[in-house]
Amino acid sequence: MAIHKLDIGEFDEIDYSLIAIHTSLEDYRLAYFINQKLHVNLNKSKKEIQITVKEGEAHFSRFHYYEMKKDVSWDLIQNKNEVIQQQNENNQSLFSNVNIEVATKVYMLPEFKKVDYFLKIENSENDLNIVKLQNTLNTIDNIATIYLVDTNKIKSKNNLIF
Template sequence: MGAHKLILTDDFAEEFLLVAIHCSEEAYKVAFLLNQFATLHLKRSKVDLEYSNNGLEIAFPLFDYEDEMRYINYDLISNKCVAKSARVVSSGGLFDDENISEMVTTHLIPEYKQVDFFLKISTDAPSVAIRKIVTDINDIKQVISAYEVDTEQLKSKNNLIFD
């Protein structure tokens, strides 16, 4: 009997477009502005995007919108999360243990530490007006800049697969 060989191809890659947004506003305000100026209907997801990094539990706020007529999913995700790290330091005495806490900033996409938010656009349709979306976002007064990110060059692309 001959040996059967199965070859597994890497077909798990999710195709999406990514827009980087530089804005100093809070996540809910950015979602509101995108709804108002970019004609999206983003709503806060019931579940935040949660990760565990070096013992810290990190939650990134997530806003999503599914355009059922055009088969497009929009996800607005914050790139920065500030978490409080706590540790106990013993000074060698009987009662002198100290609790030290510090604020730790974690990035969802570490290659783009300056970016405040990402707008992930997932679709099977070949034509998405990405330039119009970027132009609409750049027209918002509170947004410093917005531009498309090449997803093929991202090292931490797996952090954006959260469906």
């Protein structure tokens, strides 16, 4: 009888590229421009990325495209969002017993707080030229900067598993 062993290191392998995007564009407009420039078909995913943080539940929008010919998966992910918490004020004033809504900024990858969106490209071994892709994305108006993220320096890698 054959024994098949799995090494934990096999599961720790990173098989995606992550591009950080700084822009003032809304997510749907950015997806539209990326679709035009890169000839992909990013669509709004019904499955938003849900992350539990100490402030509460955070939902991040996601645009997804799966390229069957090359077996490449594209995801445009929002990095910044707000969690609204209800706080009850019990003090003796004119506005006593008033519920106050407090909005707190939450980040998908907290170590990259200035990044607005991430473009995650999975299974893109040698087919994709990242430098050419970055140059093409830099031609989109209202994008301030784009750069490749070193995936080994990401502390919250688990947030990218979806």
